[in-house]
Structure formats: C-alpha cells, structure tokens
Amino acid sequence: MTRAHDMGGRYGYGAIHPDGEDEPVFHEDWHARAAALTLAAGALGQWNIDMSRHTRECLSVRDYSSFSYYEKWIAALADLLVETSVLTTDELKGEAAEGRHALSYSALRAEAVPEVLAKGSPYTRPGRVAPHFTEGQxxxxxxxxxxxxxxxxxxxxxxxxxxxxxxxxxxxxxxxxxxxxxxxxxxxxxxxxxxxxxxxxxxxxxxxxxxxxxxxxxxxxxxxx
Structure with a gap:
C-alpha cells in the first residue's frame, strides 16, 4: 500500500528550490515551539523516533495533504500523547484534573537541553547480525x-x-x-x-x-x- 506520505519519485510536484543561506531555521515563531515541544515530549521516554514517524504517516490523507510540516508534527504529537496514555483528550483540551501529572517529575528542564541534544539516542547496536553484502556488490x-x-x-x-x-x-x-x-x-x-x-x-x-x-x-x- 502506498500512503500519502510516500511521495518520493513522483512527477508533477514541480521543481525543488532549496532555502538560501540567509533563510532562517524557523519561518514562524510557533515552528520553533512545535519542534521544542515535540523533543521535550519525546524525552519522557514513552515512545521512540520510529513510533513518532509512524504516527505522522498515519495522519488522514486529507490532513497529511493540507497540513504544513510543523502542523504534521503537532497533530502526530497529540495522537501520540493520547495513544500512550500520557494525556487524555480532556487534558489536551485543557480540562485536566487537579494535581500534578506523574510524568512531570521527569520533564526535560531547560538547563538539561544542550546535554540531552548532544547525547542523542544512538540507534547502533553491537554486531548481532553478520553483514551479507560487501562494498561494491x-x-x-x-x-x-x-x-x-x-x-x-x-x-x-x-x-x-x-x-x-x-x-x-x-x-x-x-x-x-x-x-x-x-x-x-x-x-x-x-x-x-x-x-x-x-x-x-x-x-x-x-x-x-x-x-x-x-x-x-x-x-x-x-x-x-
């Protein structure tokens, strides 16, 4: 099955115009906030990057086709938060019960951000499976x-x-x-x-x-x- 997100190699979408050297990293202030919120929520350890990517792919065709890049991020994050029971739909609406959320104690603090980003999440693993192919094959x-x-x-x-x-x-x-x-x-x-x-x-x-x-x-x- 070819999903809406798997658009590589298709014709008809026009030329690609890379951003110039003077282009800002984020074109809108909320883009930076969306990226920060997604990274901070991921630091709670309730999902991995592959789960996050899959959730974006599972957006409806209508939403995926009409949303901008960071709108996809925010929509998928909302889905992830509910699917992993981090939040309820009521809490997303601002109707949270009184009291502190259990995961708030493991929240990513501003002073820890540089270290966390520098460390990353290595996806390499010690040689568990022997390579079948060689260079040039x-x-x-x-x-x-x-x-x-x-x-x-x-x-x-x-x-x-x-x-x-x-x-x-x-x-x-x-x-x-x-x-x-x-x-x-x-x-x-x-x-x-x-x-x-x-x-x-x-x-x-x-x-x-x-x-x-x-x-x-x-x-x-x-x-x-």
Missing part, C-alpha cells in the same frame, strides 16, 4: 516495499525504489530496524548499508541518466542482484 531492492512484520506498518524502504538494482557503497554498522521498532516489537537490529541506485533504474526517462540516488537501506530490504 550488486544488489536488488526488495520488490515489495511493505513492512513484512506488521501489515500496513512503518518502513524506510521507499516505494519508488522497490525492485531497483544498485550497488553497496558502504556498511554503516548494525542499526535498529525501524519496521519493528515503530511497533513495539524490539530492536531486531541488522546491517544498514548506503546503496547507490542509478537514475535509470528509478525513472523511465530521467533528466540526468548518469545521476545516482543514494539510499540507506537495511539488510532485509536487499537481495543479491
């Missing part, structure tokens, strides 16, 4: 891009690249598999590769046929070419 991406663990679930294999041929550029190490991590099924970590894919493998008439697209892909997404 020809591979083919799995023909079906769907999550093979959860029907309709989160995956980092873009639909437009499914079935394409490429070559291994490098091994990044052993990383948490988002297809399971997003659904509470554990890390199930496996090798993650940078894979170079010729433009002619992705589009019938590419404007620049000698170009390559480099995707980071997990081992279970690949097979020998």
């Amino acid at each position: 020809a591979v083919r991406l799995r023909r079906h891009p769907e999550n093979t663990h959860v029907e309709g679930g989160h995956t980092r294999l873009p639909a437009y690249a499914a079935g394409a041929r490429g070559r291994i550029l490098r091994l990044h190490g052993i990383h948490v598999l988002p297809d399971t991590s997003a659904h509470g099924l554990g890390d199930q970590a496996e090798p993650l590769y940078a894979v170079a894919i010729p433009a002619v493998e992705l589009w019938q008439m590419p404007e620049h046929p000698n170009d390559e697209v480099v995707l980071d892909l997990w081992q279970s997404y690949l097979e020998p070419a």
Whole structure:
C-alpha cells in the first residue's frame, strides 16, 4: 500500500528550490515551539523516533495533504500523547484534573537541553547480525516495499525504489530496524548499508541518466542482484 506520505519519485510536484543561506531555521515563531515541544515530549521516554514517524504517516490523507510540516508534527504529537496514555483528550483540551501529572517529575528542564541534544539516542547496536553484502556488490531492492512484520506498518524502504538494482557503497554498522521498532516489537537490529541506485533504474526517462540516488537501506530490504 502506498500512503500519502510516500511521495518520493513522483512527477508533477514541480521543481525543488532549496532555502538560501540567509533563510532562517524557523519561518514562524510557533515552528520553533512545535519542534521544542515535540523533543521535550519525546524525552519522557514513552515512545521512540520510529513510533513518532509512524504516527505522522498515519495522519488522514486529507490532513497529511493540507497540513504544513510543523502542523504534521503537532497533530502526530497529540495522537501520540493520547495513544500512550500520557494525556487524555480532556487534558489536551485543557480540562485536566487537579494535581500534578506523574510524568512531570521527569520533564526535560531547560538547563538539561544542550546535554540531552548532544547525547542523542544512538540507534547502533553491537554486531548481532553478520553483514551479507560487501562494498561494491550488486544488489536488488526488495520488490515489495511493505513492512513484512506488521501489515500496513512503518518502513524506510521507499516505494519508488522497490525492485531497483544498485550497488553497496558502504556498511554503516548494525542499526535498529525501524519496521519493528515503530511497533513495539524490539530492536531486531541488522546491517544498514548506503546503496547507490542509478537514475535509470528509478525513472523511465530521467533528466540526468548518469545521476545516482543514494539510499540507506537495511539488510532485509536487499537481495543479491
């Protein structure tokens, strides 16, 4: 199933115009607040980044198509807060019961933000699964891009690249598999590769046929070419 968010490789959306050097990081004050609120809520430890991404993907087609970037963040955050029982819908409406919330004691404080952001959340894991592919090896991406663990679930294999041929550029190490991590099924970590894919493998008439697209892909997404 191709969802509204999986838009890579499609025609008809016009040219991409990157922001210039003088562009601000946030175009509106509330964009910064949305980013800060999302990071602070994530620091409560009730979900991981893959769950957060999947929740944005699960927004209705109408909302996903009409919301701006940070509107998607806020809408998904509201869903996450309720789905994980951090807040109730009444509390989101400002109708909270009297008293202090239990999670308020683990809230991210302003003075701790630099250290928390610098530390990050490493998604590498010690070698649990042996790499099957080597640098320069020809591979083919799995023909079906769907999550093979959860029907309709989160995956980092873009639909437009499914079935394409490429070559291994490098091994990044052993990383948490988002297809399971997003659904509470554990890390199930496996090798993650940078894979170079010729433009002619992705589009019938590419404007620049000698170009390559480099995707980071997990081992279970690949097979020998």
